[in-house]
Amino acid sequence: MALGINGNGSQYLRVGDLARLTGKTVRAIHLYEELGLLEPATRSSGGFRLYHPAAVDRVRWIDLLSGLGISLHETRDVLDRWWKSDHGPEAMAELRELFNTKLEETRENIRRQQELERELVDGLAYLETCRVCGEPGTVDCCVHCTQDHGVGREPALVAGFKGTRDGARRTPRPALVHVEEHRSD
Amino acid sequence: MALGINGNGSQYLRVGDLARLTGKTVRAIHLYEELGLLEPATRSSGGFRLYHPAAVDRVRWIDLLSGLGISLHETRDVLDRWWKSDHGPEAMAELRELFNTKLEETRENIRRQQELERELVDGLAYLETCRVCGEPGTVDCCVHCTQDHGVGREPALVAGFKGTRDGARRTPRPALVHVEEHRSD
DNA sequence: CCATACCCTTACGCAAGGGTGAGAGTTCAA
DNA sequence: TTGAACTCTCACCCTTGCGTAAGGGTATGG
Missing domain, CATH: 1.10.1660.10 (Multidrug-efflux Transporter Regulator; Chain: A; Domain 2)
Incomplete structure (x- = not known):
C-alpha cells in the first residue's frame, strides 16, 4: 500500500x-x-x-x-552569508567575490597540475630511453648510468631516485666513472 | 672556528x-x-x-x-619498490607504470578543474546579469527571480542557492508567479 | 663550569569527510 | 503483538602533513 x-x-x-x-x-x-x-x-x-x-x-x-x-565548510559559509543577507544585490556581490576567488584558485591549480603533467611526460620520455639501455643488470647500474639519454638533463622527478635512504649516492661512484672516462676519451 | x-x-x-x-x-x-x-x-x-x-x-x-x-606515502612506496628491486629494467618498468598512472590522474584532475573553471565563469556571467536587475530589494526577490538573464539556463552553481535550509524553495512561489503571468500576458 | 642553543622521544591536536560501532527507541506490516 | 528494518544520539577511529608542547639530554663557546 x-x-x-x-x-x-x-x-x-x-x-x-x-x-x-x-x-x-x-x-x-x-x-x-x-x-x-x-x-x-x-x-x-x-x-x-x-x-x-x-x-x-x-x-x-x-x-x-x-x-x-569546494569544501563543505566553504559551502556552508557562503550559504550562511547568502541567507543572512537581506539585500539582494549585496548578496550577489558577495557571491561574485567568492566565485572570483575560487576561479583564481582553480586556475592556479590547473597551472600546477599542468606543470606536473609536463614533469611526468619528461620523466616518461627519459625512462623510455632507458629501455634501449640494453640489460644493465642491477639498479645500481641505472643509478650510475652515465649514458647520454638524449634528453638534455635528467628530469628532476627521476633524479631523486638516485640515492640511498640517507640521501647519499648509493656508492661513491666506483669503477663506472672510469668507464665514462674511457668513453669520453 | x-x-x-x-x-x-x-x-x-x-x-x-x-x-x-x-x-x-x-x-x-x-x-x-x-x-x-x-x-x-x-x-x-x-x-x-x-x-x-x-x-x-x-x-x-x-x-x-x-x-x-604526490603524497609522502606514495613517494615512500615507490622508493621502497625501487630500492628492493635488484633488476634495473624491471625497476624502470615499475617507475614507468607509476608515472603513467600519475599522468592519467593528473590529466583527470586537470579536466575536473577546467570543468569547475567553466562553471565558475558561467556563474559569474550569470551574476553579472543580476547587476542590471535593478534593485530587487531582498534576496527573496532574487530567489524568485524569473527574469531572463540572457543565459540559457541558470548555472548549476547558482541554482543551489535558491532554497532554505531544508532544501525547499524559500516559499511555494507566492504572488510573484502572478506577476510573471501579468508580464507574459 | 656554565649558559645557551640545540636536540632527543613521546604523544596529543588540527582540518575534512566521513566510517563504524553501541545501545536504545520507532515504524510498519503481518 | 511481534519482528524486522529502520532510525536515534553519542562518540571514537581513520588519513595526511605536519604544529606544538612536555620533560629531559647534548654540544660548545666563554
Whole structure:
C-alpha cells in the first residue's frame, strides 16, 4: 500500500530514502546537518528526520560542489552569508567575490597540475630511453648510468631516485666513472 | 672556528641545519624519517641525527613531489619498490607504470578543474546579469527571480542557492508567479 | 663550569569527510 | 503483538602533513 516513496504514505523522505536517492550515506547526510548545510523539514513524533523531497536537489548540489573541490565548510559559509543577507544585490556581490576567488584558485591549480603533467611526460620520455639501455643488470647500474639519454638533463622527478635512504649516492661512484672516462676519451 | 656548515667541523649536518638549508621544519624532517623517506647517515655519540650533505637534495626532491601533489606515502612506496628491486629494467618498468598512472590522474584532475573553471565563469556571467536587475530589494526577490538573464539556463552553481535550509524553495512561489503571468500576458 | 642553543622521544591536536560501532527507541506490516 | 528494518544520539577511529608542547639530554663557546 505504498503511497509515498518509502511506502509510508507521507510526502516526506526519511534519511535512508534521501541517502538512497542521492547515493550518499546516512552518515554523510547527518554530517551535512551538523555542518549546517541541510536540515530536515520536520521530525516524526518519534524523532525521525523527515525531509522535503526537494532536499534531494540540495544534496546533489552539495555533492556537485564538493566534487569540484569546494569544501563543505566553504559551502556552508557562503550559504550562511547568502541567507543572512537581506539585500539582494549585496548578496550577489558577495557571491561574485567568492566565485572570483575560487576561479583564481582553480586556475592556479590547473597551472600546477599542468606543470606536473609536463614533469611526468619528461620523466616518461627519459625512462623510455632507458629501455634501449640494453640489460644493465642491477639498479645500481641505472643509478650510475652515465649514458647520454638524449634528453638534455635528467628530469628532476627521476633524479631523486638516485640515492640511498640517507640521501647519499648509493656508492661513491666506483669503477663506472672510469668507464665514462674511457668513453669520453 | 667553524670548519663545517654548522661550525662543528663535521662533514655532517644536524637536523636543524638540514631544516634551514631546505626550508622545512625539524618536525617535517623527523616525519620523513618516520615514513621511511630519509634516514640520518649516522648519529652523534649523544644521539643527534647526522645527515649526509646530499640529504639536502633528497629533501628538496621530496618537497618537489609533494608540492606536485604526490603524497609522502606514495613517494615512500615507490622508493621502497625501487630500492628492493635488484633488476634495473624491471625497476624502470615499475617507475614507468607509476608515472603513467600519475599522468592519467593528473590529466583527470586537470579536466575536473577546467570543468569547475567553466562553471565558475558561467556563474559569474550569470551574476553579472543580476547587476542590471535593478534593485530587487531582498534576496527573496532574487530567489524568485524569473527574469531572463540572457543565459540559457541558470548555472548549476547558482541554482543551489535558491532554497532554505531544508532544501525547499524559500516559499511555494507566492504572488510573484502572478506577476510573471501579468508580464507574459 | 656554565649558559645557551640545540636536540632527543613521546604523544596529543588540527582540518575534512566521513566510517563504524553501541545501545536504545520507532515504524510498519503481518 | 511481534519482528524486522529502520532510525536515534553519542562518540571514537581513520588519513595526511605536519604544529606544538612536555620533560629531559647534548654540544660548545666563554
